[in-house]
Amino acid sequence: MTKPQINFINDFLKHLSNGDAAIFAGAGLSVGAGYVDWRNLLKDIAKEVDLEVDRETDLISLAQFHVNERGGRGGLNQKIIEEFTEKAEITENHKVLSRLPIRTFWTTNYDSLLEDSLSWAQKRVDVKHTVSQLANNLYKREAVVYKMHGDAKHPQQAILTKDDYEQYHRKNEGFVTALSSDLISKTFLFVGFSFTDPNLDYVLSRVKLFLDNNSRPHYCIIRNVQRNSYSDDADFDYDKRRQSLMISDLRRFQIQAVLVDDYTEITAILLEIEKRFKRNTVFISGSAFTYSPYTEFESLEFIHNLTKEIIKNRYSVVNGFGLGIGSAVINGALETIYSSPIKFSEEQLILRPFPQKKTGKKELPELWNEYRHKMISFAGIVIFVFGNKQNPANDEIIPADGIIKEFDIAMEQGLLPIPIGATGFNASILWDKILKEFPKYFHENLRELYLSLGDNSKKLDSHIITVIEIINITNDKQ
Template structure:
């Protein structure tokens, strides 16, 4: 794909998601990747009953209409859809990533339940809006909204399948259109697997064109250009390639920038890159310190943790925290205090807290649950700062093994590891392990500070102000595009 379009997409769309103004439109190509039939395949038998081949017909809604007119009812077409689309097929990787992204508005013309099932796997709530009446229902707090503008397989009496359904769309389901238009006007929308020939989508795009004649909002569409393997001859390949180029260029009139992939199986990795870019805007602070061990360091660590929380807020990043002993509350306090200076209006979006359930004195911690929480936090954060990391055992202070586990989880997730070794405990040990290691410290794949930076961060003589200054410089460096070449 052209480097400029790819870089623009990987820069702007993750930023839109982070700011809460990113939406996704899921098309039939995603369902096809899961093993569901295309419309032409779905209506093959229907066409044969009428003496025509579905593969020869461009307007498949008309084919469904002909069958309904001949049979006197939509029962036959609906039975085919329920039989083929009602099956639970494996959720494709693209939707697994989509469910993890901070997207709240999802549109689709598909009937299947792939998106709902992808959300269910990670216990994330999603409100399904498959009929016009559903639009008036109040959204659940924290739930994403899935707009199935052509209906759903679990409501077969209210799906869009024929010419009549398209022609009467505005009277029966027209309430979807102004909402979609509003999202296309005010948000950055990513189209995945969508054929932009759907009459309703084309209609809304034309409305956007009318509203923004000179500078329409920018959206993105992941598309696959024709390949020679898809064509019966070189002449057909050249003709389809020329048509694709003109089509992609024409989409710019609607503010749509195309991101080309050679194969559909490239899309999941592209989405994972989006996920990593979003994660890089979130910082997880890991650490702990025993409150009842009087070594004189608890107060200094608390103040430094507060300052780190404020620094994260200052740099425009979100905070991910487990709210552990001393470090977690201090970081959260500093983060919130800094946000409050600007009104704190976006606190609900920028603070992600996953408190670890503490056991009673006569019980052991729920290690399985703690492991799941650590994995979730590592997935959400692209940068992990380690502060302290100690606990009491038998009256002696030792390195907190839980913080070391969080280091391993973060490293496996590909996060940038930033230990402030001067705070002691696990952070000091992690800094020692990273120094001189093969983990890259520069370029786009950097996952740790340089050895020189680690030395400064681990020096007990480094003042808190200098520690914070270096952490800020590292965060600012990570915010800029990097090149491994």
Template sequence: MTIDRYELVGIFGSAVDAGVASLFVGAGLSAAAGLPTWSDLLGPLAAEIGVAGEFADLPLLAEYYEQNGPGRRPALENHLRNELSAYRTPAESHHLIAKLPIDEIWTTNFDPLLETAAADASVAAQDNDALDIGTGRRTIIKMHGSLSRYTPTTWTAAPVITRSDFEQYEDTHPRMWALLRASYLTRTMLFLGFSFADPNIEVLLRLARRYDTTAADRHLTVLRRPADPEGVQLHELRVRDLENSGVHVCEISDFSELTPMLQAITTRTRPERLFVSGSGDKALLKPWYDKLAVALTARPPSWQLASLGGPAGWGVTSRLAELLRANGRYRPDRFRIYFRKNSAAQAPLMDAHVGTAIFTDLEREELVGSVLDDCRALLVICGGSGTSDEVRWALERGVSVIPLASSGATARSVWDSSNIPPDLGGRPCDPQVWHNLADPDPDVAVMAAMTAIDQAMCRPRG
């Protein structure tokens, strides 16, 4: 049975938490950056060797092209380089992958878009490069060849493209294959951007059949379901083959669905951190943050609060810290209070030594954006125009926004603007929970807010 995207996000997120996750990227991910499909890339070669019509086995087509006369291998590599050299701007999906806290990113893609987006990562493209992997630095492993990031475009590692290249891979790249096999047997691998029309799907099929992992049931792939009804039966047989070998399959109708899925994965793999935003009269806010602080004492000690020290953020932070101190569970690293460049504009005056103060030279938008990039959720209590900005910046980054609507002001307007309950933590929020955020009874509203926060923070249910 296939899994849905919510299950995939949860399984892979748990693997990231455990430090055993790897990603394997196929050509479908680069399609969003405008790169040609495999058939568009290799199809024109058929006419050059006098083959009419579509040629389903593209590596075999490349093989025949290479065998068609002297100098054909350089011509094949030049064709690939010329067709791909214009594509140098990563898509949003590449930037999302760059944010994932994983140390192994495998790809069969020739293009340099992943390493352009993740400039801090090392690149392993030659077989001997496998010897340096595992030293603690994140690595992009280009197992089928690589084009350079800079002009003029050159091959930094020769492409694996013909049928012979695929069949001889274990002999020509023994270290790379051994490393891939080890990762497959010991990690949770997520295969993204593949379809059964992709010649590189053979890598996944070969691993699944040769290294059956049904006992661990650990691997994941996202596959595009064919639109053509005639292809559905064969697709379903192939899917069943993968699932019987311990690979969970999540089906999509188009590769454009990969970006929101990656956004959900990226958010899920951020630190367990809640950003508290809002402003208003202290006396009016106090009942809200008192109740929220009491509820938060029951949440895991790994959870952290972040804020700019505004009225709502400081109110929840200081009250929760007070309660945790009373039972000996206070830790300053659970509370992060950020001060921006123009500290004189920051309010209110803090009346206790709580948490960890972080001083920056950043202006407000840049600071808030950098903080939100490491948060899973944003809680909105009352608030004004500054809070509205923070909500907008959070939504742009895929951060779940929970407006405590019954506190009024910005929180209420954010809640009113949602025609349907949004996704929180990769799953739709329960309509009743969303409705209760606006309940006039503070106890009911805070209970709903905590349920929504639990979901956004990916806290296990039950």
């Protein structure tokens, strides 16, 4: 990735963690799912008034011409229904955005891909496509989608013609005010947006005047003009120069352009954001009927202190309340959080206790599998400790198969595994497995640190600093 792309990722991650990141989606985000952009939407409309859409630069006027010639907008409404009401496959970009902890989405698109992807991510989404809906909120909503130009299911209200735009600030003042407020208080990432929309330009100008030059930083992802898209150098040079001027103009509104050469880079950037954000959360996997050769006291102190250090380093912890492990995790996290409630937060501890008795239709193994997938999906790093249980048939101490299942799920979801081999049992088995395929999991500069996690001649607490160092290096905090 380029240095500007990395700088953007680093800054946007801070806003994600702070809960003030927002998305503004343009038509380009939906094109990947098979929907048309504005120009292709109006292609047949242009022909009906004996014009060619490729020769038009003012598409809003083109839509108005059609209304004027036909005496109404029935043809435009039908075109919106035809193009945007059929279901399309959710793209990878939509999926990643829906999984991120973003609550605010704005769009000028008529399609339902944003709300569909958020529902796919099992989030309660509140959709607002008219000003009248702004006053009432969905109970316990987890995300809100503001469709400031309307919805394909209500094409008669869609903003498309010159008349619509001229009256927008009077008829839709609520959207203008709400977007202005979000632009003041949140950091936006504009995706698939061309910045030719008069309504957004008006709102950005309004915010700029209100805050002078003290607006929050925002970002947009823009594809570089590509030479292979042109037949001659003159046209390429002209559009290259025009893009450069547009990018400079966006800086007036504190919008920084993040340039890519190919649209696939957008997916790569979003996936990197997701991966790095999730690596701020650590899943502690383990169970222990016995702590041999260590004492119960020193083992529980180790887990307690390990969790404390994870919290102190501003990471979050996920735990399923594993046998002989869960209480120490909870106590360590809460002790740190309550010792400095202004500095740390209870949100840094995510608990998902496993049900122990069947009370519904699902069998416990099926329910546990679902729990594990959901629980592990919160994290980007997993620590394995101990991993044993007692066989109820003969009281023999055996490896806990749940730890291996959690390892498999974690690898499927792309987590970084850190087994503390010195604790023995399945943690040791996993430590050996990873060591044999070390480059698959870690960069070579972490080998020495990783090796020390398998040394059971050290005191247990001495491994804590090693684990934290691995996590910090992985997250570029050292």
